[in-house]
Amino acid sequence: MAVKVLLSALMAFVIYFFTISMHGANIITWIYGAFLLYLFISMIFTGNINKYRRIFQLVFAVLFTISFIGNLYDERGSMAITQNALFESEIPFCHLVIPVSIIPYALTKTIIFPARITGHYAAIVSMLVIWLTATLTIGRGWCSWACFYGGLEDGFSGIAKKQKIKLLPRSKEIRYFHFAFFSFLILMSVAFLSSIFCVWFCPFKLITEFTPIVDIPSLIATFVFMSVFLIFIVILPILTKKRTQCSMLCPFGAMQSLLDPVSIYRVAIDTSKCTSCMQCASVCPFNAIDIETITQKKGRPEITCAKCGACMDVCPQKAITMEYSFSKLLTKKCGTNVLNPDNKIQKFFMDLLDPKHVFMFSAFTFGVIISSSLSTDGIRRLISGMLSALQLGGN
Ligand code: SF4
Numbered sequence: 526m527a528v529k530v531l532l533s534a535l536m537a538f539v540i541y542f543f544t545i546s547m548h549g550a551n552i553i554t555w556i557y558g559a560f561l562l563y564l565f566i567s568m569i570f571t572g573n574i575n576k577y578r579r580i581f582q583l584v585f586a587v588l589f590t591i592s593f594i595g596n597l598y599d600e601r602g603s604m605a606i607t608q609n610a611l612f613e614s615e616i617p618f619c620h621l622v623i624p625v626s627i628i629p630y631a632l633t634k635t636i637i638f639p640a641r642i643t644g645h646y647a648a649i650v651s652m653l654v655i656w657l658t659a660t661l662t663i664g665r666g667w668c669s670w671a672c673f674y675g676g677l678e679d680g681f682s683g684i685a686k687k688q689k690i691k692l693l694p695r696s697k698e699i700r701y702f703h704f705a706f707f708s709f710l711i712l713m714s715v716a717f718l719s720s721i722f723c724v725w726f727c728p729f730k731l732i733t734e735f736t737p738i739v740d741i742p743s744l745i746a747t748f749v750f751m752s753v754f755l756i757f758i759v760i761l762p763i764l765t766k767k768r769t770q771c772s773m774l775c776p777f778g779a780m781q782s783l784l785d786p787v788s789i790y791r792v793a794i795d796t797s798k799c800t801s802c803m804q805c806a807s808v809c810p811f812n813a814i815d816i817e818t819i820t821q822k823k824g825r826p827e828i829t830c831a832k833c834g835a836c837m838d839v840c841p842q843k844a845i846t847m848e849y850s851f852s853k854l855l856t857k858k859c860g861t862n863v864l865n866p867d868n869k870i871q872k873f874f875m876d877l878l879d880p881k882h883v884f885m886f887s888a889f890t891f892g893v894i895i896s897s898s899l900s901t902d903g904i905r906r907l908i909s910g911m912l913s914a915l916q917l918g919g920n
């Protein structure tokens with residue numbers, strides 16, 4: 526109890542530090558801060574990670590979209606992006622392009638997409654520092670806790686009560702497809718010195734920005750990105766209850782999966798408690814637990830685990846937990862009986878350093894940092910849009 530209160534108080538400080546420093550002390554920051562704090566307190570006191578994480582990510586995705594489109598109209602008067610705007614405009618840096626931009630950048634010394642390039646290296650550098658820190662700590666957990674797009678799939682996947690299409694028997698093939706598509710994107714980006722994903726496949730152009738239709742290739746590209754959005758963000762998540770774009774197409778997700786072994790948290794399955802009920806595999810949005818994971822008693826999900834918490838919440842045996850990647854090494858070096866659980870002070874610190882608590886705190890902190898400015902701007906735009914609509918209605 527004391528640990529949960531302490532972590533909640535610390536989170537209140539983190540939330541208001543970032544929301545106020547990014548958007549000033551005003552009614553919007555206080556309300557958004559209170560909302561974040563409510564989610565964190567609910568999560569830490571109930572232990573129900575996935576429910577409150579999903580609410581956070583869905584709200585963030587919607588507010589991000591409002592903020593992003595609003596900024597585009599303020600700057601350019603439309604969502605269309607031209608070649609000039611590509612290199613000169615004020616578009617926030619998008620983490621999805623990191624893996625497909627690195628090699629073209631190294632070869633051409635030009636950041637090809639997205640913009641916010643001219644005089645805004647600080648924005649890119651700070652984003653890269655946040656990403657690097659997140660990679661070393663929460664790893665692919667970024668996709669479940671900090672990505673401003675993932676909430677859309679979380680939202681659509683929650684619409685249907687039951688899975689209409691079961692992807693569980695195909696989990697392995699889906700993982701292979703994701704890495705094969707990732708390799709294809711890297712090769713194409715190097716071959717054409719262009720971010721092929723952004724130009725041809727990005728499903729988020731429908732809610733961000735897109736090249737105007739001026740010729741046949743741009744017409745085809747528009748058709749592709751609209752189809753990808755509808756199929757992978759809306760229809761398949763509703764039918765499968767999975768995050769299909771994240772687990773099949775996203776280059777950033779694939780890269781984070783490959784880098785995840787360097788992160789300090791991992792999900793562990795206690796095979797001695799597991800009864801092979803497969804509930805965890807059924808709910809995993811990232812196809813990271815399949816029949817083999819359980820029957821072969823691997824003891825942990827596959828490489829695509831994004832640490833969303835769904836499996837932990839649902840496991841009836843409480844066999845799935847969060848652990849530190851170095852905990853086995855620590856046990857080997859120090860043994861298991863170093864701490865005395867009857868000692869109140871030691872018990873307090875054991876509880877405080879429980880990997881589940883520390884993970885929730887650090888993962889939510891990344892969500893707070895990434896969302897604070899975008900979400901508060903989204904709320905501001907939403908309120909002013911509603912007030913304008915009311916005024917128009919009154920006239
Ligand atoms: S939900 Fe728990 S008991 Fe069921 S298969 Fe998964 S780990 Fe085993």
Ligand code: SF4
Nearest residue numbers: 809830831833834836
């Ligand atoms: S294995 Fe568990 S924590 Fe990892 S992505 Fe799947 S449901 Fe989420």
